[in-house]
Structures are given as structure tokens and as C-alpha cells.
Amino acid sequence: MKVALFVPCYVDQLHPQVAHATVRVLERLGVEVVFPEEQTCCGQPMANAGFAADAAPLARHFLEVFGGYDHVVAPSGSCVSMVRNHYDAFLSGAPGFDRLRRGTFELCEFLTDVLKVGELPGRYPHKVGLHQSCHGLRELGLGSPSERMEPRFSKVGLLLSRLQGIELVSLSRPDECCGFGGTFAVAEEAVSCLMGRDRIADHLAAGAEVVTGTDVSCLMHLDGLARRTRLPLRFRHVAEILAEATA
Structure with a gap:
């Protein structure tokens, strides 16, 4: 292909x-x-x-x-x-x-x-929090939004869960926006930062070492907020995790 x-x-x-x-x-x-x-x-x-x-x-x-x-x-x-x-x-x-x-x-x-990938022969021995970005979650259907009464699923989570040694931590609000929203982060800086800090706090409370997702923009926003307060979190795009784990 x-x-x-x-x-x-x-x-x-x-x-x-x-x-x-x-x-x-x-x-x-x-x-x-x-x-x-x-x-x-x-x-x-x-x-x-x-x-x-x-x-x-x-x-x-x-x-x-x-x-x-x-x-x-x-x-x-x-x-x-x-x-x-x-x-x-x-x-x-x-x-x-x-x-x-x-x-x-x-x-x-x-x-x-x-590709119908069923198994990923790789290892990633870390506690990982999955940030489900709004466009992927609600417009592409990469996961099940909490407001819909349907069986829970996550295509990204499914791929990650098949890596050996990984622990996907459970968030209290698994599909909440990070606050980036493109120009929203500029026009509504204070609200954007508060939303981002809320997401970071949720990942920390769940014990995450690494936060991943499908959009660099969301991860950049969260990473910037975490670095400014020197929080012990790393941010990696899901492609980076899959590539490292299967190397």
C-alpha cells in the first residue's frame, strides 16, 4: 500500500x-x-x-x-x-x-x-495519560465522547494498550478540552491557560509520567504550561511513542 x-x-x-x-x-x-x-x-x-x-x-x-x-x-x-x-x-x-x-x-x-492493526510488537514501560483532542474525538470519531450514551472506545487507546509494559492511567475527565483552540489561546489567554492547567492537574493526579495525543498543537499548549511551573510531565505525540516502542 x-x-x-x-x-x-x-x-x-x-x-x-x-x-x-x-x-x-x-x-x-x-x-x-x-x-x-x-x-x-x-x-x-x-x-x-x-x-x-x-x-x-x-x-x-x-x-x-x-x-x-x-x-x-x-x-x-x-x-x-x-x-x-x-x-x-x-x-x-x-x-x-x-x-x-x-x-x-x-x-x-x-x-x-x-490496516486493521491487531498487535503492535513493542514495549513502552511508562504510565501514560491520553489527551483526546476535540477534533479527533468529536469530528473524526477516534473515541467515544462522554456526553453520548454508547459503549466506551478509543482507537488511540487501543493501539497504545497493546504495547508491552505501558500503563494507561485513568483520568477523571477523559475527554475535556485542553483550552488551546488555535486563536482562542490568544484571544482568551486567561481561560485557555486555566483549562490547560486543569487538564495537567488531572494527568498528574492519575499518576501519568507521559502525556500523549494525536495533535501537536494541544500537546504544545499543555507542555508550555507544564514547563513554566516545572511540573514532572513529558509530552510525546502518539506517533513518537509508537515509533520508539516498536524500534
Whole structure:
């Protein structure tokens, strides 16, 4: 199987090791990974801030770059959700858009839903807290939101739980927002920081050594708050954990 790797802006500019880890995980599972160098931002920051006219050409460019691939994979729930759930406003009826929307996946859902990964031969002997980012949880269905009366599940948690030695800690509020929200963290700094500190306190109370998730943006927000008060927590994207555990 061949996939095209989409690398979100935060990953590209600040945490490129997450993209490298994504490639390693996919290649160890026998997937051929290609990186279209013409790719740019998906347009989510502009669209979320209300600048639809600025997001539209980025959506069209995304389709031009990735429209020829059966599968597009990204280590970001929010960017994948932008393509799958919010590109209609820009690309509805465009040739190839339906194929692009159906074939674009966040890394963990690609592993569970497409590759049908049943067992990960790896070891990660740490206590890990899973932060379920809002876009992945509620727009991609990576887990079961607490407000819905349905059986509990987590695609990310399932993958992590199959690593030897790992202990996924139980949070008191497992699907609460971290407070980042893109420009929300700038426009409502005080509220954003309070929400982030609440999430950190929950992970600490549960005994987590490492906090992981599917979105670098959320992890950056929490990491910044933790470092400023020198709290004993490490923050690793799920791709980094899977790559390290299966090395």
C-alpha cells in the first residue's frame, strides 16, 4: 500500500520529529510513504478565524496535490477533520474531492480502520495519560465522547494498550478540552491557560509520567504550561511513542 504523507504546519515548523516518527511507524508496517513536496497549509487556521476567502485557495491546492492518491495520512486529527468535515464549503462538486475526503486519515485511525492493526510488537514501560483532542474525538470519531450514551472506545487507546509494559492511567475527565483552540489561546489567554492547567492537574493526579495525543498543537499548549511551573510531565505525540516502542 502507498500513502501520501501530509505534514501539518505545527509539525513541520516546530516538531518535525513527529513526521519522521509517522514515517517510521508506517514503513515498519509495510506501507510505502511518499511526501508530495508541493504541499502547504490545509487552511484550517484561516477558516477557523473567519477568513474563508483565504482558506479557499489552500483547499483547492490541497486537492491538486493530494487528489491523485488513494490514501493520505497525517499525524493530526484537527487537520484531517478540516479536509473531511469542512472542505465542502470550498470544494463541493470539485472532481476528485469525494475520493480525497474518503481517503484522508489521521494516523491512528488509518492503523486501526484501514490496516486493521491487531498487535503492535513493542514495549513502552511508562504510565501514560491520553489527551483526546476535540477534533479527533468529536469530528473524526477516534473515541467515544462522554456526553453520548454508547459503549466506551478509543482507537488511540487501543493501539497504545497493546504495547508491552505501558500503563494507561485513568483520568477523571477523559475527554475535556485542553483550552488551546488555535486563536482562542490568544484571544482568551486567561481561560485557555486555566483549562490547560486543569487538564495537567488531572494527568498528574492519575499518576501519568507521559502525556500523549494525536495533535501537536494541544500537546504544545499543555507542555508550555507544564514547563513554566516545572511540573514532572513529558509530552510525546502518539506517533513518537509508537515509533520508539516498536524500534
